[in-house]
Amino acid sequence: MRVQGRSLALAASWASASPLQGCFAPRAARRPPVDSAAKKPDPPTLAGFKLTGFAAGSYAYSGRSSGDTAIVGRLYDRLQNRFMLNALAVVLDKPYDPAKFSAGFHTELLVGQDATVIQSGGFNLGSQADLPHLYVTLNVPTASGNGLQFKVGRIPTLLGLEVIETVANPSLSEGNQFIYVENFTGTGLSVETKFNNYVDLQLRVINGWDQVSDNNSHKSFMGRVGLYPDALTSLGVVGYWGAEEPGNNSANRYGFEGLLWRKLGKAAVWVQGDYGTEQANAALPDPTQDAKWWALGGWVTYDFSTTLGLALRGDYVNDENGARSSFNGLVGFPANTGQKFGSGTATLNIRAWPGAVVRPEVRYDRSTLQAFAGKKDQVTVALGVAYLY
Numbered sequence: 001m002r003v004q005g006r007s008l009a010l011a012a013s014w015a016s017a018s019p020l021q022g023c024f025a026p027r028a029a030r031r032p033p034v035d036s037a038a039k040k041p042d043p044p045t046l047a048g049f050k051l052t053g054f055a056a057g058s059y060a061y062s063g064r065s066s067g068d069t070a071i072v073g074r075l076y077d078r079l080q081n082r083f084m085l086n087a088l089a090v091v092l093d094k095p096y097d098p099a100k101f102s103a104g105f106h107t108e109l110l111v112g113q114d115a116t117v118i119q120s121g122g123f124n125l126g127s128q129a130d131l132p133h134l135y136v137t138l139n140v141p142t143a144s145g146n147g148l149q150f151k152v153g154r155i156p157t158l159l160g161l162e163v164i165e166t167v168a169n170p171s172l173s174e175g176n177q178f179i180y181v182e183n184f185t186g187t188g189l190s191v192e193t194k195f196n197n198y199v200d201l202q203l204r205v206i207n208g209w210d211q212v213s214d215n216n217s218h219k220s221f222m223g224r225v226g227l228y229p230d231a232l233t234s235l236g237v238v239g240y241w242g243a244e245e246p247g248n249n250s251a252n253r254y255g256f257e258g259l260l261w262r263k264l265g266k267a268a269v270w271v272q273g274d275y276g277t278e279q280a281n282a283a284l285p286d287p288t289q290d291a292k293w294w295a296l297g298g299w300v301t302y303d304f305s306t307t308l309g310l311a312l313r314g315d316y317v318n319d320e321n322g323a324r325s326s327f328n329g330l331v332g333f334p335a336n337t338g339q340k341f342g343s344g345t346a347t348l349n350i351r352a353w354p355g356a357v358v359r360p361e362v363r364y365d366r367s368t369l370q371a372f373a374g375k376k377d378q379v380t381v382a383l384g385v386a387y388l389y
Contacts, residue, residue: 043389049092049105054167056086056112056386062378086384087112089165096139098147108133110164118164118184120154122213132156132164132185146194154187154212158202158224158238159257161270161299170301170311171347172361172384177295177315180324181274183209186222200226208244209253215246220253232263244278251281270299276324284323285337291323309349316342333371341367359384 043050060082088111096104108131110118115130125131135153142148159182162169186206194200204222207214220242227235241254255276262269274295278284284291297315304310319325322336333339343365350358363380365372372378 046092049094052091052093052389053089053108054165054386054388055088056114056167056384057084058086058172058382058384059083060380060382062372062380085112086166087114091133096137096147096149098139098141098149099145100139100141102139104137104139106133106135106137107131108165114164114166118210120185120187120210120212121215122211123154135190142193144194144196149190149192151190151192152188154185155190155204156185157183158204158222158236159183159240159274161259161272161297166384167357167386167388170299170349171313171345172359172382173345173347173363175297175313175315175345176317176341176343177272177274177297180317180319181276181293181295185210186220187212188219198228200228202226206242208242216243216249218243218249220244234261235259245281245283248281248283251279251283253278266304267300267302270297272297278323284321285326285335286321289321291321293317293319293321293324307350307352309351311345311347311349313345313347314342316340333367334369336369339367339369339371341365341369341371355389356385356387359386 043052045051089108091108092105093107094105096102109129110132111129113128115125115128115132118132119125119130123131131154133154133156135151135155138150138152139147140150156164160178162171162174162178164184166172166174186204186209188204188206190202190204192200192202202224206220206222208216208220220240222238222240224236224238227237229235236257236259238257238259239255241252243249243251244253245251253276255274257272257274259270259272272295274293276293278291280288280290295315295317297313300312302310317324318340320338320340322338325333325339325341326335326337327333333341343363345361345363347359347361350360352358361382361384363382364377365380366377368376370376
């Protein structure tokens, strides 16, 4: 989503100097950091479309890891001593004009190991390719000049700070909230508008969490209200409701999230809280009772200079009934009927090379389960390199 007209921006504080600024749709809208960088050249165009993207690779090592499945966000309990081609992204964007009846188009082709896990049901480009963005925008002008937008297609979720495109996140790896308590995309209709400089609204009807082809006959709903009391603060509140299990129209998943952002000089702080429930059904670890979960995460970024920044993140997930962390080993945790887990991460964002970012990272994970090669915790070191165009 673009900053213009809806106060949306990329998550990482270093992104203000990035050619990807405004090219990806963040998981939840927020007020962008102040951009003091020099104006960047316009991206190249292709048949009237703006062309941007990135290529990213990484190396991760943890002595306790097992398996060879690299997943989006590099959840480290599945990674060992290996190099990875995380993603090659090609983004085509044709902006709409909010001041008049106009149309726009946005799509992203994602190739690499990050694409494996975000794939939706009913859509398959192969094991390591996906189209997480593919939608048309129709704009209806309004008296405010911001317009009313109707989006149709596959659109990234409203939930969370972190996004699918890891180069736009404060940290190299993605946190547990991204992986376990949020959906990645939704396919359907989104209605969005910015009322004024202080309030915006997004409402969606979708086929379900990460479903291109609906897996039951009921639709799911998601909405978000964004509040911007001043240029240094934003608060986004998201709610969702809908039946998400295959062939089941009666067991609803519902919950809410709050995401607060505050700019403090050269630093920026985010706090994200999530709560969710899924009604009793056969797909849950205990099909006889409703499942509940909650999560809390915090991020702090600080720019020492235009070429060096630090990002710190801590997260905690209470999956008391195992509903969100029992994915048959897909993202590392064994099947379970309940656990508590979290992580702490420190990342350097080094921007000494034009168009590139180098990201060394140290991460500590801990679970109440013996989920890390028979142990309850794990330390991982990683190095990521990305080129942005």
